[in-house]
Every structure is written in C-alpha cells, then in structure tokens.
Amino acid sequence: MSVKDTVSKAALSVVLDRAIKYVQKDPDKNLPKAAGRILGLFNGLFPSKNLEGIKKGAADPNNTYTKLVKNVFRDVDPHIIKTMAMSLGYEAGLKGTKAVRSNREKYDCNIPWIILLDPTSACNLHCKGCWAAEYGHQLNLSLEDMQSIVSQGKELGTHVYMYTGGEPLIRKKDIIRVCEENQDCTFLAYTNATLVDQQFCDDMKRVGNLSLALSIEGTQESNDWRRGDGAYQKTLDAMDLLKQNKCIFGISVCYTRTNVDYVTSDEFLDLMVEKGVKFGFYFNYMPIGHDADKDLIPSPAQRKYMYYWIRRVRNGKTGKPMFIFDFQDDGEFVGGCIAGGRNYFHINSRGDMEPCVFIHFADSNIHTHTLLEGLKNPLFTEYRKGQPFNDNHLRPCPMLENPDKLREIVKKSGAKSTDLIVEEDVDTLCRKCDEFAYAWKPVADEIWENNPHPKTHTQYYRDGGKAKMQ
Template sequence: MNAIKSKVTRMVLSKKLELAMRHMRDDPTTGMHNVMALASTYFNSSFYDRNLLGKNAFSYMREYLQKPQSKWWKYARNLLQDTDLHVLKTFILNMAYEAGYRGNNLRHQLMVSQKCNIPWAILFDPTSMCNMNCTGCWATEYEHTMNLSNEDMNSLVRQGEAVGCHFYLLTGGEPLIRKNDIITLAKKHPTSEFHVFTNGTLITDAFCESAVTVGNLSFSLSVEGFEAANDERRGRGSFQRTMKAMEILRRHRLLFGISVCYTRLNYKDVTSDDFFDMVIRAGCKYACFFHYMPVGNDAATDLLLTPEERTYVYHRVREIRSEQCPKLFFTIDFQNDGELINGCIAGGRSYLHVNANGDIEPCVFIHYSDTNIHTGTLLQALQNPLCMAYHKCQPFNDNLLRPCPMLENPAILPKIIHESNAPSTDLQSPESLEHLCEKCQKYAKRWKSAAAVLWRDRGHETNHRSH
C-alpha cells in the first residue's frame, strides 16, 4: 500500500512540477513561487540532514529561491533555460523527493533500527577498463579486466532503493565503456538518479538522445586545468575531446559539470576565474573538487598540497559558491567541505564504494573490503566489521576540516583495518597499510596546525577528539 501511495504521489507531483516549471519560463517569479509551494506541500523538511550552515538544506534552498535578486534564484532560472524539461524535472523528483525526502526518511528509520550506517549515495564501477591512463587516478591500481554484470548492477540498485538510497554515482575505469548497459539500468530504475563520472571521450549524439529519453542521467567530466596541463596528465588531445563532449551534452540540453582532482601543480589554474568562465561558457553547471590522494605503491607524494595551498583552495571554492559571487555555478570540495557534512562520509554514513569485482569498500580511496556483493548483501556489508568500525568512530576528528582516517588521521585507518580484518581489494599491486599511511604522516602533521586556525576562524572549538 505504501508503494502504491508513493507511486501515485510521485505522479501527481510530477504533473504539478512540470506545470510550475513551464510557468517559470513565462513568469519566472510566480513560477518559482509555485515550485517552492510544491516543495513545502510534498516535502517534510524535517527529514533533510541538518548539515549546511546550521540549517537543513530545504530551509536554505527556500530562503534563497524566494528572492529574485539572489544568485541561486538566477541559477535556478538558468538551469531551467539550459536543461531539457524532462531531464530537469526527473532530476528534481529523484534528488529532492525520492532521495532527499522519502529515501532519507527510510534511511533514518533504518539507522536507528539496524544500528548501522545507511548510505545516501552509492558509488560503483560498472567496469575497471578505461581507454585512458591518467596520473594519480585511483582506478589505475585495479585489475583492468573486471566488470559488474547487468544483474549485479540491478541487484545493487534494488538493494539500495530498499534501504532508501536513490542516488548512484558511476565511476571506473571509464563507465561509458558500458554506456548501453547504463542506459538500460537507468531505464529500469526511474526513481533513482545516476550520475556518471567520465572522461567524456565516448559521449556521442546517439548516447545523449537515449540519456534525454530516460531522463535520470547526469554527468561530471574530468578536467585537470587548461589544455597543456590537462593533456600532460590525461594524454595529448584529451582536453579537446572533453570540450567536444561538453558541446554535445549542451546541444542535447543534458545536466553536466566537471570533476577536478587538484594537486600542487594545478590548484591555482582550476580555481581561477578564467578556468571557471571557460567551463561555464561550455555549459557546465557545477564542479566537484577532489583533493589528490596518494593511493597506490607508485603514488607521487610531491603532488600533495602544502597547508597554504590547501587553505587557498578552501577559501576559493567557498568564494565561488557564495551569494556574493556573480558566477552562476555551484562548487563542492569533498575534503574541505567536511565541516558542512560532519566529517568523513565513507563507510556508508553517507556513501560507500563497490568496485568492478563486487567488493564493497568504505571509500573509493580505501581498497579494503570484508564483503562482496556476490556472497553478501548490502545490509550485511553495512553491519559487518569494516563499516561498523567506521560507524563507531565517525567523525574521526572534532576538527571536521581533518575528516579522513587516512589523509589527515593516518593512525586511524590501520586500527580500523586490523580490527575488522578486512583484506586488500587491490588485485594488481597491493599496497601495505604501513606504506599507504606513512605517506600521509608528514602531510597530516602540517595540515593539523593550518586546520586548527581555519576551524577557530570559523567559530568552532575542538572539544574531545584530537587524533
């Protein structure tokens, strides 16, 4: 009965949302008011996580989307103008109604009853194969012949939806090597959103036509800076191929942005006005920033940022997404935004990772697992020792600008792995815990002082945990 009620509610909300969005094109102010009225009617905001500037995300969104002069009102209007109506409507339904409200409600209930983490998002690799070999990519450490079968992916999404997860991020390898299977998967699960991290080289007009039809696919294209720097890491010609992919995505009015791994070599370029203006002109709506992680036996530690360089990125990302910045662009930095999401989100607290071999890992950078999807369920993995060790210890530091049990708290990860007795999932070149964490010791010590200053400047105090 609940399933039938939810289906009917979604159908009614979908029709009303489409009318309001069409109204926005003719009368943006009234149309935006109608959209927010629908949100207030259908979404009980108490189920949104309170992690954004002391408010829940719903309240923050409502505050700014009711002001026509605000940046985020203009951003919303820009999204409507540039994105296919079916794609944008499906994105809102899946991310706000299914993931943000209905799924989050179920998640919170299960976290209490099952006494474990339940993920809001699941990151998985359809394949370990890739048509590129980029410096610093975690995927280069995996065996390159692994694939999740179509039934594996279907089963994973079914299990995720059963515990309230309606957001799936696809990595690899290059996930679009399996692009036909991804279209099929998205079509089978219309109430979930699928976000693809891709190098963009396999994006075609035919694929985009299919993506528009299913409606529940969005994209982040990997870019490491301007052409010379990008091609040095990702191969000659890769920049132009990625820009061509953006052109195709924009022509089909799909929702897309960029994924950036920032290092000592590129951090200034990828946070510059010229860089942001370039990708905005190309049609990008957001940027996902990832701090370089020295994972792998051959990882280069000289790519790690100094405390001053990381502090620069911290302020710059916030400046771009601030209300005062006129750029209609959203930025998120998964490492430096720890203070907004209560520290580490891995181990199922907000997300986990499933590699192309089916190993359920706490994080895409932590190659250890005590559960495989072929021998255990998602819920069993969350209740098995590895994820429970994360659950017991999170957050790993009272200073949430030091979120990671490896990069900023390298003494913690070995304890978690030894306690859970989780084996390595790296089948190609297994790296010892000692080797992995030793590379982070110097970095963690230096960042500790800088993070303490930032934390105090933000008005926070560290009370009891200081690893």
Template sequence: MGARLTVARRAAALAVDAAVDYLMPDPGARAERLLDVVGHFVREPGHRQRFEAFRRRVSGDPAVQAHARRILTNPTMVKRVATNWAINQLLLAPAQRREAARRHGIHVPTFLLIDPTSACNLRCKGCWAGGYRRGPSLSPERFDRLLHEAKELGIYWFVLSGGEPFAYKPLLDVVERHPDASFMAYTNGTLITDAIADRLARIGSFSPAISLEGWREQTDARRGAGVFDQVVAAMDRLRERGVIFGASVTVTSHNVDILFSDAFIDFLIEKGAAYLWSFHYVPVGPDADLSLMLRAEQRAWLVRRVNELRRTRPMFIADFWNDGHFTQGCIAGGRFYAHITPAGDVEPCAFVHFATHNINDCSLVEALKSPLFAAYQRRIPFNANHYAPCPIIDRPEALREMVAESGARPTHEGAQRLLEGERAAFLDRLSAAWRETATRLEAEDLEADKQRHLVTAGH
C-alpha cells in the same frame, strides 16, 4: 509503508510536472513564487536550512537566475531530477531508510558509488582506480539487482565511476530500468557521442560529471593528447540538449591555482556546467606521487577560495576534504555512501581499497554489516575539527587501526602501501601539519562569527 510511499511519489510527481510546466515560459520571474510554495513542504531541519540558503541565493543573484534558465531547457530532465532526487531521495526516502535500518540492524547510506566496469579507454597518470586489475565488470544482472536491493532500503541515488562508465555497454539499458532513481557518473567525457547525448536527454535522470585537470596543457598531460578538446565537445553536446552536467577535478599541488582561478571557473559556467566536485589528490595506486598532495598552506587557501566562489559564481561547488562542516565529518564507511568495485568488493571509500565483503557473494544488506564499516561509524568524526574529516590524509593512524581491527583485506596488489612505509610516514607528517593549520582556520571562523554577531547586535 510501501503503499503509502507509492501514493506519495505519484502525487509528488504530478506536482513536479505541474511546477515545471509553470516555470518553463519564464523561469526567472516565476522561480521565486514557486520556491515560496515548495518551502512549505520542506520539513526536516537540515533540508530546511539548505533550502533557505538556496532560496536566498536564487532570489538575490541575476547570474544564478540566468544559469537556472539555461538548465531549464530540457523539461524532461528537470522533472526527473526534481522527482527522483529531490522528492524520492531527499524528502520521502529518509523515513524508508530509517525503517530499513531498524529492520535489518544496519546503517543505511544515502547513496552508493558503483564502478560497473574496470574498462577504460584512457590511461591517466596517477588514477585512483589504477591499481585495480583490468578486466572485471559487474554482470548486468548483478548491477540491476543491486539497484533493486538499494531501492528497497530507501536509496534512490547512484553515483557511477570506473574505469570509464560509458565503456560499460549495458550501462544505459540498466539505468532505463530504474526511472525512479537518479544517476550521476564520473566520466572522462570522451565517449559521450551525439547518440549518447541524445539518449541522456531522453532518459532525463542521468547527469555526467566530466573530469578535467585544468586547461588543455594540464588535462592532456595527464589524460592524453587531444582529450581536452574531446571534453569541450562533449560539454557542448550536453548543453545543446539541455542535459544537466557538471565537472570533476583532481586538485594537486601543481594545479590548485589553475582549477580555482576566475578564468577556469567562468569557463566551466560558460560551457554549461551546473556543479563542480573537487577531489584532493590522494596517494593510492601503484604510481602514487606524494609531491602532488596539497601542502597545508595550499589547502587553507582553497578553503577561503571555494567560499569566495560560492558567493560570487552561479555554480554548486563541493570540496569533499574541506567541507566536513556540512556533513559533520567523513561521509564514507557506509555512513553516507559505500563504494562497490568492478570486481564486486564493497569498500568504505573510493580511496580506501580494503574490504570484508564482495557483492557477488552476498546481499547488499549483508555487505553493509561489514566490520570495517562498523569501525568507521564508531569513530566518525575522526577529528573534532571538521576541516580535517578524512581518515586517509587527516588521521591516517585511524585508518590503520580500522583495517587491522576489522581484518579487512586489500582489494588489489599494492593497496597496503597506503598503510606502511614511506607513504604512511609522509601522511603522518602531512596530517599533523594540516591539523595545526585547521585549528587556526577554525579560530578565524569563530572570530569572524563573533564579529558578525556584534555587528548584527549593534544594528
């Protein structure tokens, strides 16, 4: 399989280079013709469905085409993204992952979330990583070897967090050793200097997702005075160099209406953000504030609002806790991804700070055999209603069962608070209220589908 994959990747890379060179003179006019050709090579049903939805959106919306033209200003990055992510990760790697899963008796996830360092130049209030001990970092050698191990299993997509990824000095040196992989980093953006932006433009396979809490008032209140202006400057640097980047937001009961307002979304698009990751506030860390969690009615509003924005704005938006229908439930526990902390602990999720293995003491294959991951995979989906996919905020009793069943240990002092006392009782009440609301949303969806079917049948 290795030789065949190598030949296939080389052929695909040549095809991608030719396609991008064809697009560059007039991407708006030529994109539809190119998509017609690409469509013949998208075979897997899930990929086919998403591709067709993407093609319909590109073909029918001038704003999307204008946004695409802006993204296509850096041909090096477009070629790397298309080759590494679309070809290596989505088209060729699934068969490699299935073969590795059969050979090792494990489930191979789609990507890894890796925190190379706990170092950070900010001290944001309520940070999900705030409970981890400051100081640990993966050695550059272990980080590099981990990427090699992952690629041997068919994983070519790596998401980086921290700490602050750009505070990890060897970060881009290690990334450059893996030109066949795609990287994305959740970053506060304040360390993206002109020199870093120049290097990202040359590398072409690394996309920053810059964190914001809203406008200047909300961002600086959580992250520190002056941070918002530094973030805007970083976005300008990346856009000017044609680096594809996005934004990341933590949605709370206080800022949900701001983050998903027309004005804020349009601001991100104007700045050049190609995508938006939406994370609901989860009460982890030593100073968790339960009042920041979304109430059921706010979360229901967000479901409808994100769907509206997807129809009307040229930006990819992922709302992990409300998008379970796209993934058929929770993506954690080694199903689609696993989380590796700066200390090397292999957790099922960035918000579930429990582990049975440490990557400094074992191989990636051994870590993926974690009994905690097995407990996850046996139970997914945690709710039949995919509006409630999460074992932390939608089925907290399941998380308590899995930790106890697997003998997983907390990865930092205070992690146990998620499973007991006031925090656990609050999550039980909140999840029950949400599941009731989610049932109503699902019924509304079924009725809407029925009406659309009747209208279609009538025509």
C-alpha cells in the same frame, strides 16, 4: 508501492509538469513564486532556516543560485528536469532520507544515501596518479550485479547511484538499461567524456535520470599533462554536444600540488559556466596505489587557500552560477567523513565493498555478502565507531589527515587490500600521508578556531536517542 504512494507520485508529476512549464515561460518573474511552493514540500525534513534562506535567495535576481537555477530552466530538457526532481527530490530526498534514517536505527549500522559502483576497471586513458589506468580490462560488474546492487539498495532506502571506474561509459548500454529500469533512482557517471556521442545524449534524454561529471583539470596545459594530449579538447567538445542536447552535466576535478591555481581560476570557472556546466565536484589528490606520487598532495598552504576559495565561489553574492563541492574542505556541513556507509560507500569492479572510493580495503564482496551484511561486517562497523575521525572537520579523513585511524581500523577489522594491481598494506599507504597530516594539523586548527561553523544537523546513529543529534 502503496496506493497512497502511487497517488502522491501521480499528483507530484502533474504539479511538476505545470511548475516547469510555468517557470520556463518567464524564469525571472515566475521562479520566486514556484520556489516557495516546491520548498514547502521539504518542511520538517530539513532545517527551516535553510529552506527560508533558499526562498529568500530565489527572490534575489543577483543571487548566484538564482542565476544557476534560471540557467537550469533555460538549458536543460524539461523531461530531464522533471525526472531528476522526481528521482532526486521526491524518491531520494523525501522518501529515501526517511527510509535510510529509519533503517539505520532498525539495523543498528550505517546505511548509505549514495552508493558508488564501478561497472568496469577498464579505462581508455592513462592519467598520471590515477589507479584506474593500471587496472586493465579484466574486471567488470555484470548487468545482473548492477541490477542487484540497485534493488538491494532501494530496499534500504538508497536512491542515488554513481558510476565510477575505470571509465564507466565503456559499459554505456548496461548503464542506460539500469537507469531506465530504475526511474525511482537518480544516477551520475564520472567520465573522461571521450565516449559521449549523439546516441548517448539521446539515451540520457530518454531516461532522464542520468547526469555526468566530466573529468577536467584546468587549462589545456594542466589537463593534458595529467590526462594525455588531446584530452582537454575532447572534453570541451563533449560539453558542447551535451549542452546542444540539453543534458545535465558538471565537472569532476582532482586538485593536486601542480594544478590548484588553474582549476580555481576565474578564467577556468567562467569558461565552464559558458560551456553549460552546472556543478563541480573537487577532490583533493590522494596518494593511493603503489605508483602514487605523494608530492602531488596539495601543500597545507594550498589547502588553506582551497578552504577560503570554496566559500567565496559558493557564496550567493561573490560566487559563480555553478554549485561546487570540495569534499576535503566541506566536512563541517556533513559531520566529517561520510564513508563506510555513513552516507556512502563504494563497490569496485570485482564486487569488493570498500568504505570509500579512495580506501582500497574490504572484508566483504557482493558475490558472497548482501549489502546489508557488508554494512554490518567489521570494517564498516569500525568506521561507524570511529566517525567523526576528528572534531576538527577540516581533518576529516582516516587516511589523509588521521592516518593512524586507518591503520587501526584495517588492523582491527582484518580487512584486506583490494588494490587490483599490487596489494598495498595499510602501513605503506598511511606512511605516504603522515608528513602531510603532521604539517596540516596546526594550519587546520588555526582555520577551525578562527572561523564560524554552521550548526549541522549531523546524526551519529550509533549514539541513539538524543545523542545522535549533534
């Protein structure tokens, strides 16, 4: 770390301490003033229109996001707020974004902003349609593997890591150790919440740079149908414990043909806000694995409903004080598919470098390749060449909405199935998506044509020069 960097960090640390104390004293009065100063740090990195919009929103007490931020200041431990602001805002947002962008040009390949890794294949639940339950307890990334992933990632500018699985908290000691040793990174664990206890909350507060996304799927009935009896109550109990301990957490929701109504109901969202949830990641069900039920894929009518629902609940006036992402319907904000290292990729518990948590193919493994070598290998290169996979960002996926693209990528690159139970060839996988892709196209095109799209500042670095800015 350079002297200049050390000084900037120390100065920012002092500013943040003061700002957090100042806002916590009287969030209603002090938040708008503090917001202007903090957002000033991001000038030049993000479009000024967006920053101005955030500042304006912060001055409106009825704005959903103002309520959300005030809730964060009221509910979350000041050390966690500060550590998150330093690791996510300064290290990942300010410094990391610059480093990632320059490395994309330097190495002429995709460089991710986020890396997902599975500490273990083991899971203590057996959810319907989830591949993890079948993987058994055999495969783990060692502590050294996890440390190596993070240190290689940091060299490339990556400062955000998400633990997936399997159930990552089966490895909670190692997870906490990696968080502790990498305070310049921010971590999130997707968890079924059954292993959250007081000791773990104490550890989360101590390290400050770990948040959780708890899996939940609507009401007790819809949740336990997929996750097993008692899972719903355990998740709510974990939320209570996390809230009491002032930890930061959100939810992870897989929406299927059977639970779309439950997981988008006001009743569900209001309960989540009351329980202390601050963010929600919504995932469209993907029919991966030999036992996957393609009839659980939400229908085109349900996807259309999700498109309008997400825009309503995220709206500053009509929304809920909880930040929600729907990865399948938010492609327009990020220029389509973000996998293959364009913004993220996934490392499974055997070390295979997969383009996406849902795409179980690889041609590189962390035990035989560096991260940079894997990013330059044929599979990720084919991803890079093909992105965006569709000009209609409501059809972003090379598998779900454009299955011929994934067939081509896998065959051209020679990547192999990494399914840990039964290898699944790309044609078998993509056949399960053909029907949906065909039915969704006219509906997606109609929505795309009849709704405005933001001018994103999405960059396709392979194009070079001016062409990289869309």
